[in-house]
Amino acid sequence: MNIHIGQGDIAERIRSIVADLRSLEGPLLPILHEVQDQFGYVPREALPVIADELNLSRAEVHGVVTFYHDYRDHPAGRHVLKLCRAEACQSMGGDALAERIKVLLGIDFHQTTLDGGVTLEPVYCLGLCACAPAAMFDGEVHGRVDDELAAELVEEARR
Template sequence: MDIAMTDEHSRHAPPPPDWDAARAGALIAAESGREGGLLPALHAVQAAFGCVPEAAEPLLASAFNLSRAEVKGVIGFYHDFRRAPAGRHVLKLCRAEACQSMNGAALAADLLARLGLDWGGTTADGALTIEAVYCLGLCAMPPAALFDGAPVGRLEAGRLAALVAEARQTGPSA
């Protein structure tokens, strides 16, 4: 019996609106033949849908011949995998030592307080998610961040405020 298919009722977070089981299944199948393909499959699902919803777990379990608990354990282990999509823009702020040395911690705390968010939180308008990251390899231009994947260095309050304003004014970036 496929236990993974019987616990529909335990799903709390609904899948994202654009969830498409057939498309997810095809993405997973494309990775399932590779050695150790589970991580590439999880990345592919998240790239397509912005998260790895619980609805993906039975598909992954079946494709990789794992229990659903094992799949859930892998998803839960890695900080990157989200259970629900992030905001339209994502600011990954580095919290590590090199960025601390140039006032990064106070800068981040001020920003979070101003937005009324904790790490990982999304603004109420859905525009911006602020994520903690531990080192971007931009330790020669601290404090550093990735804004929708683009590196930003030597952050100060004015630049951060401009990034937030940009995120709240514009639609999703390509």
């Protein structure tokens, strides 16, 4: 659902999030996570508001958002499929798995299918190294992903 949100509305919502979380030690990451949870991504307009509210430079906030792969600068699809790109998963067929999934979905990493159904993202370690290759579908981790499970995940995402 795409709802047009004016810049004033964004700033107001961001200030409310910051007010709720600013008392945490190291509040920037929790604030960015909450912004993404509420908007589905971290709007560019949010960065100067967060910087101002936390007395940080815009460059500091931008640097954090661009450093961590979990933060998006645009809305994701209805489902998010993350594929582990770390060395253990690569050594267990992760590269071939990624190529198969890209073909099945018709997209590359950091893209969303035309119907808005699935966003494909790389992730650098899901902590399932002993069960490589690994994937995460809508927050649920899957280990030992083979062709069959990959096809099932893609089919589930298309529903």
